[in-house]
Amino acid sequence: MKDKEYSEFGKGLVYNLVLFTNHFKDERAIAIIERHHGYVGEASIWYKTIEEQVWFWVNAASDHLYELCTETGNKKLDKKLLELRTLGLNMGHVYDKKHLCTYENFVKLRDLTIECAMLVDKMLGVEVIEGEYE
Numbered sequence: 001m002k003d004k005e006y007s008e009f010g011k012g013l014v015y016n017l018v019l020f021t022n023h024f025k026d027e028r029a030i031a032i033i034e035r036h037h038g039y040v041g042e043a044s045i046w047y048k049t050i051e052e053q054v055w056f057w058v059n060a061a062s063d064h065l066y067e068l069c070t071e072t073g074n075k076k077l078d079k080k081l082l083e084l085r086t087l088g089l090n091m092g093h094v095y096d097k098k099h100l101c102t103y104e105n106f107v108k109l110r111d112l113t114i115e116c117a118m119l120v121d122k123m124l125g126v127e128v129i130e131g132e133y134e
Helices: 014-025 027-036 050-065 075-093 095-100 103-123
Strands: none
Touching: 014 027, 014 050, 014 103, 027 050, 027 103, 050 075, 050 095, 050 103, 075 095, 075 103
């Protein structure tokens, strides 16, 4: 019997997208959105800037991008997956790239994740209709 391959933060495509997406609903992500809209609640008082807050969030969330599959054979999807992984890991794990930790890039990560999910559906032949309330 072979030993099961080990992955600390998950390995896959859809699986890792789901794990990464879960972080957009955690307390730290909600606090980032609230701060962007002018409310600095209890979850935000520990951070001097929204950029610092984004960095702490993406440092944890982007762990799921290390083993995100970026080779599906679909050029458009592969490009978006690579863009997502590169931006997320640069924001969260490359010290001299902390300047990327803006609210705009936080939103870009969310949008890229949604784009990737929609492209996976299209690749599988599933009809995709963008929701009014995402």
